[in-house]
Amino acid sequence: MDKIYWGADAGLAAYHRSRFEEFKTSGSEAFEKACRAEDGRLKHVVSAEHLDLALLKIIHDTTNAARRISKIEPEFLKGLLRHTSVLNYFPQPSTRTFLSFSRAESKLGIQREEVRDLKTSSTAKGESDLDALRTQSSFYEGMVVRHPSDLYGHFTVWAMQNSRRPLHIFNAGSGTKEHPTQAILDHYTMEESLGEIDGKTIAFYGDCLRSRVIHSGARLLALHKEMTVYFVAPEHLQIDTETEDYIAQRGVTVHKIKTGIGELPSFVDVNYMTRLQDEYGAGSQSEKYPTNLVFTEDHLRMMPETSILMHPMPKREEIDPRLDYIDDKRIMLWRAQRNGMWTRAGTMAYVFGVDEQIRNKYTFLEKKMEKMMRPRR
Numbered sequence: 001m002d003k004i005y006w007g008a009d010a011g012l013a014a015y016h017r018s019r020f021e022e023f024k025t026s027g028s029e030a031f032e033k034a035c036r037a038e039d040g041r042l043k044h045v046v047s048a049e050h051l052d053l054a055l056l057k058i059i060h061d062t063t064n065a066a067r068r069i070s071k072i073e074p075e076f077l078k079g080l081l082r083h084t085s086v087l088n089y090f091p092q093p094s095t096r097t098f099l100s101f102s103r104a105e106s107k108l109g110i111q112r113e114e115v116r117d118l119k120t121s122s123t124a125k126g127e128s129d130l131d132a133l134r135t136q137s138s139f140y141e142g143m144v145v146r147h148p149s150d151l152y153g154h155f156t157v158w159a160m161q162n163s164r165r166p167l168h169i170f171n172a173g174s175g176t177k178e179h180p181t182q183a184i185l186d187h188y189t190m191e192e193s194l195g196e197i198d199g200k201t202i203a204f205y206g207d208c209l210r211s212r213v214i215h216s217g218a219r220l221l222a223l224h225k226e227m228t229v230y231f232v233a234p235e236h237l238q239i240d241t242e243t244e245d246y247i248a249q250r251g252v253t254v255h256k257i258k259t260g261i262g263e264l265p266s267f268v269d270v271n272y273m274t275r276l277q278d279e280y281g282a283g284s285q286s287e288k289y290p291t292n293l294v295f296t297e298d299h300l301r302m303m304p305e306t307s308i309l310m311h312p313m314p315k316r317e318e319i320d321p322r323l324d325y326i327d328d329k330r331i332m333l334w335r336a337q338r339n340g341m342w343t344r345a346g347t348m349a350y351v352f353g354v355d356e357q358i359r360n361k362y363t364f365l366e367k368k369m370e371k372m373m374r375p376r377r
Helices: 010-024 028-034 053-072 074-078 096-107 129-136 152-161 180-194 212-221 241-248 297-302 321-325 333-351 355-373
Strands: 085-089 111-115 142-147 168-174 201-205 228-232 253-257 270-273 308-310
Touching: 010 028, 010 152, 028 152, 053 074, 053 180, 053 333, 053 355, 074 096, 085 096, 096 111, 096 142, 096 168, 096 180, 096 333, 129 152, 142 152, 152 168, 168 180, 168 333, 180 212, 180 270, 180 308, 180 333, 201 212, 212 228, 212 241, 241 253, 297 321, 308 333, 333 355
Parallel strands: 085 111, 085 142, 142 168, 201 228, 201 270, 228 253, 270 308
Antiparallel strands: none
16 A cells, blocks of 8 residues: 555455554544644644644744754753654655754754664564554654655554554655645745745745645645745646645635746745656656746846745756856745754654743743843943
């Protein structure tokens, strides 16, 4: 089932698969309930649909507080979760997400280990993904997971329901469907750059069909009022019906453009580029990036001074290489990566319950600094 390994024995695999199917078909409300503690607080961050503006504000405020504290009292942050351990489980390749989570954990004092090559794990001996998760829950308090399966977020939550020692799950990208922590960092970057997201216009360019970043990001944008979103891609890479319907039903004005970038940069607030997600297969189409979707110097010149250019990375041919040598505050490719480390620190602080401590500490330091700066009479 969708790149999840159920074990070598067909009979046993079918049994476990059927149990998972029961959970998967129980509905979105049951899934979200399984991701929350009894007090309603998220214990697993696996889907953008479980986030709301109130929680995003908590994470953003915690992010801002943590990055400022790190310049004044970094040892305070490192002492918060020194008895907490996390496994970074990345059977799918990653650079930015893996490293930013690892550094975020380090900032908070979390003990961390990693599994990146399944050839060195018991998977090579035939261990099922279910047993692997149960094993990992024996040793850690949290697990950051990147996996090629679209269903892995559901699968990990289901597995934790069937574990006597469940751990917290952070979805670092599951197949083509979900990448909630990327959506959080993109939301933070937009808010930091634009000041206000309500009423803004965003254009997603490239592989709208298979980009989990777009699917999760569009769902967070739908939390805001009077939003307009353009999906700019050829027909075979256009946005999926599920995502389009989800955001349209929540009041987002949706436009699908199949003729290229054109004049869009002259009036949109966010230009969001994506590469071809060709690791998920080409189907009947050629996997060559459309030349009319390459973001050029001319497009940069069109952009209003208040707009931004984003890309979740890695980038390939979708942005003119000359932009790499232009110092322009509207190009947010590299700033966003730094934001990724800190928003993941803010997200983990929330899940592990130390977010309020971080915000209170920063408030205390801020008042202390204000008092020190007052002129003596």
